[in-house]
Amino acid sequence: MIPLIQAAIVAVFLGTWQMLSPALGLQFFFATPLAVFQSLWALMKSGLLFYHAGITSLEAVAGFLLGGTLGMGIGILLGRHQLLAKVLAPFLTAIYSLPKAALAPLFILWFGIGIDMKIFLAGSIVFFLVFLNTFHGVREVSHEQIAILRLMKANERHLLTKVIIPSAIVWVFAGLRLSVPYALIGAILGEIIAANRGLGFLISSAAGRFDTAGTFAALIAIMFLALVLNRAITFAEGRLMPWRAAEEGREVPI
Amino acid sequence: MPGPTAPPSRKSSEALPLIEFRNVGKTFARGALEAVRDVNLSVAPGEFLTLVGPSGCGKSTLLNMTAGLFLPTTGEVRYAGAVVADINVRVGYMTQVDHLLPWRTLAGNIAVPLEIAGRPKREIAAEVERLMTLVGLTGFGASYPSQLSGGMRKRAALARLFAYDPETLLMDEPFAALDAQMRLVLQVELKRLCRLLGKTVLFVTHDVDEAVALGDRCIVFTSRPGRVRQAITVDLPGDRDLRVLRYDPAYLAQCGALWRLLTPPVEPAVAPQGRRE
Ligand SMILES: Nc1ncnc2c1ncn2[C@@H]1O[C@H](COP(=O)(O)OP(=O)(O)OP(=O)(O)O)[C@@H](O)[C@H]1O
Numbered sequence: 001m002i003p004l005i006q007a008a009i010v011a012v013f014l015g016t017w018q019m020l021s022p023a024l025g026l027q028f029f030f031a032t033p034l035a036v037f038q039s040l041w042a043l044m045k046s047g048l049l050f051y052h053a054g055i056t057s058l059e060a061v062a063g064f065l066l067g068g069t070l071g072m073g074i075g076i077l078l079g080r081h082q083l084l085a086k087v088l089a090p091f092l093t094a095i096y097s098l099p100k101a102a103l104a105p106l107f108i109l110w111f112g113i114g115i116d117m118k119i120f121l122a123g124s125i126v127f128f129l130v131f132l133n134t135f136h137g138v139r140e141v142s143h144e145q146i147a148i149l150r151l152m153k154a155n156e157r158h159l160l161t162k163v164i165i166p167s168a169i170v171w172v173f174a175g176l177r178l179s180v181p182y183a184l185i186g187a188i189l190g191e192i193i194a195a196n197r198g199l200g201f202l203i204s205s206a207a208g209r210f211d212t213a214g215t216f217a218a219l220i221a222i223m224f225l226a227l228v229l230n231r232a233i234t235f236a237e238g239r240l241m242p243w244r245a246a247e248e249g250r251e252v253p254i
Numbered sequence: 255m256p257g258p259t260a261p262p263s264r265k266s267s268e269a270l271p272l273i274e275f276r277n278v279g280k281t282f283a284r285g286a287l288e289a290v291r292d293v294n295l296s297v298a299p300g301e302f303l304t305l306v307g308p309s310g311c312g313k314s315t316l317l318n319m320t321a322g323l324f325l326p327t328t329g330e331v332r333y334a335g336a337v338v339a340d341i342n343v344r345v346g347y348m349t350q351v352d353h354l355l356p357w358r359t360l361a362g363n364i365a366v367p368l369e370i371a372g373r374p375k376r377e378i379a380a381e382v383e384r385l386m387t388l389v390g391l392t393g394f395g396a397s398y399p400s401q402l403s404g405g406m407r408k409r410a411a412l413a414r415l416f417a418y419d420p421e422t423l424l425m426d427e428p429f430a431a432l433d434a435q436m437r438l439v440l441q442v443e444l445k446r447l448c449r450l451l452g453k454t455v456l457f458v459t460h461d462v463d464e465a466v467a468l469g470d471r472c473i474v475f476t477s478r479p480g481r482v483r484q485a486i487t488v489d490l491p492g493d494r495d496l497r498v499l500r501y502d503p504a505y506l507a508q509c510g511a512l513w514r515l516l517t518p519p520v521e522p523a524v525a526p527q528g529r530r531e
Pocket residue numbers: 282283287288289308309310311312313314315316350478
């Protein structure tokens with residue numbers, strides 16, 4: 001039922017677009033779905049789409065992994081060391097409040113206009129989102145569970161692997177999920193600013209040629225990429241947190 | 255002392271106490287709530303102590319201090335001669351709330367202490383299987399705590415306690431959520447294990463019969479702030495058979511005595527008109 005309604009919405013939207021755009025003489029600004037589809041098809045047939053999408057995915061995923069790993073590691077570290085967290089808090093806030101896009105020129109200076117610059121740009125955005133979530137998650141860990149394990153002679157490593165990480169992982173994933181679009185922003189922004197490949201480059205070059213249909217085609221490819229990344233996260237969540245599935249599948253008592 | 259004959263003094267009174275409460279008092283919430291006051295108590299090694307008293311009188315608080323989770327406000331708790339100032343890893347604690355790890359299966363939860371002890375994987379699996387059989391949870395190893403009943407979770411917590419081998423067991427109403435048969439099975443097993451391995455036990459219960467059936471000594475607390483009201487030495491053999499205890503007149507007499515001690519005075523209840531301003 002729901003997919004049916006969703007399909008109907010898409011059909012109505014595309015139909016209206018297809019009719020209104022030429023009728024109002026706005027083809028230059030909005031193209032038509034048919035033209036967008038043709039453009040997309042041409043890009044796919046020539047293999048260009050997969051080439052550019054591959055580059056962007058590589059940047060986004062690498063930035064995601066880099067930022068995610070560092071964010072998680074430092075989040076756990078600071079979550080466990082109150083003093084260190086207090087000392088570093090003002091510095092982290094300062095860097096956090098910096099718009100990461102403003103870092104792009106500096107990163108170009110440091111790393112050039114290759115792939116690594118986009119990875120670091122994406123990574124720097126993802127880092128903070130995952131770090132903040134992980135930090136919060138680690139602080140939320142149940143003191144009782146920690147105490148129970150310490151009574152069993154657990155050392156810090158045991159506490160980390162058996163209580164802190166499993167308990168914080170829900171938060172880590174919240175941060176990761178939030179980061180998906182930002183990783184893409186980092187990668188694509190970097191490509192728009194300086195690159196000769198990637199979906200961001202595809203967008204800016206199509207727009208530069210006043211090719212509206214081509215621009216929309218690249219946007220659709222980006223949306224699709226975001227969907228795939230989200231799916232991957234959901235899959236990893238199911239794998240790493242099987243108990244959540246068990247909790248969701250259960251009838252709710254009071 | 256209940257009954258006319260004072261029981262023969264046990265080895266406990268001569269040996270050095272393993273756990274000692276010295277003028278222990280605990281006040282929570284910055285002086286607003288006094289949980290226990292002036293508790294003095296010595297527990298001998300190998301002794302099975304049952305603690306009874308009204309709800310909120312500070313029984314769990316005493317166990318928490320013995321485990322070193324927090325310090326008393328006044329006085330001190332000593333364990334094996336030393337003041338308990340930090341987490342006391344020589345005790346195992348089965349808390350009133352089970353605190354199982356929700357991200358681990360039942361088997362995984364029971365395995366925690368074994369993993370910490372660094373036992374090999376295969377050994378752990380076999381031991382977990384044995385413990386699950388012991389507490390009647392065979393076949394539920396792959397379930398998560400959220401999928402189990404309250405009594406099953408309690409039994410899992412008990413299995414986890416048995417999985418490691420602490421010198422002293424602190425048990426806070428461990429059998430409260432169980433059916434009578436399962437409770438008897440576990441009582442028998444607990445008593446057997448403790449005698450066999452010479453465990454010292456502090457066992458909190460609201461069940462008067464259980465307090466007598468299991469304890470070498472039964473400590474009765476006043477209502478809050480909890481103080482030791484009376485320490486009753488249970489005059490039953492250490493190797494008593496719990497399954498036939500209910501037919502034992504000596505046991506029944508002791509239960510009766512404890513019941514009388516705990517039953518509130520009746521006058522206010524039968525004199526509703528005697529309202530005083
Ligand atoms: N961590 C705490 N912080 C503040 N107050 C507490 C805390 N723990 C216990 N108390 C208070 O101390 C008193 C004694 O609590 P405790 O849990 O020891 O009672 P109990 O004898 O175990 O009761 P029950 O038989 O109902 O389990 C209670 O009034 C409780 O509100």
